[in-house]
Amino acid sequence: MTIEIVPGHDFDEVATLLGPKNPDSSVCFCLSHRIPAKLNTSLKGPERADYVRGLCSRAVAPGVVARRDGEPVGWAAVAPRSELPFARSTKIPHVDDLPVWSIWCIRVRAGFRKQGIARTLIPGAVAYAASQGAPAVEGYPVDNDGAKVDLTMAYVGTRALFEAAGFTWAAATDAVSGGFPRVVMRRDLR
Template identity: 40%
Template sequence: MLWRLSKRQMEAGMGDGNRDAMRALFADGPGPDDIGPGLIARVDGQPAGWIQIDRRSAFPRLETSRVLKPVDDADVWSIACFLVDKRYRRQGLSAMLLRAACDHAARQGARIVEGYPIDTPNRKYAPVYAWTGFVGAFRDVGFTEVARRSDTRPIMRKVL
């Protein structure tokens, strides 16, 4: 819910409130102008990963971010979050999720998909901080860097 809410809303809903709001997004499913909260990857029928993608306008907090504010006025879709079960990490699932998210967005009419991965020289990186994905997976899927306002957080785009 981090980028879907203002800082004030996020703090007010801390804990159960924000968890309930995310559950509601899943329970409600997509509406006529919404794709819902994202896509789920399954391995042998079991959930193995998740990627959150939606129109950038669904993430109003990005507008006010010093580091992730819009690069231009292009109509972009944003990949806001990844979750890969630790049993399936380092097996290419992030790249598969990225490809699926781009395909899904393209079917919805998207022309540009944007992501905000971590770019760190550290070989080991705590998963709790890697919820936006890693730059390597984005590059592998054809994203290119379009801006960098932080040493470790590029803004990357893929034209569909």
């Protein structure tokens, strides 16, 4: 089993990981925390796919894809915080003025979970951010202290998952996900 992490420029791979089975459905497509709420709400069905297709065609990919033996099996969204609603969040604090990148969505396809793929996605996202000049990378996972996180809310990751990737606690937040408090975890790349 070989896991390779690559920039998410291939829309078909990204759609396999994030898109709906029915193209007319209005699923998240990893846009909820990437774009302003009003725009997110306005995009319906195929418009969401078109928006993501545009993101995939940019010079900087919207995230990274994990491939196992060539098949897309996981996703991690990573981008400069300045491009995201997190830049204006009242619940997720800025630790300092450093132009950090953010990881906010980690997804592993059904049938491939509990195989260590998420543990490769975060370092892969960090490596991609570093290759683009990021001075640090942040994540905003739940601090669940080992308790089970509902699968629908697990996309933010856990504090332990980020710690395993070399991140350290940077700040508390006023945000909650799945009933657990979220924290700012940071990995310095300087």
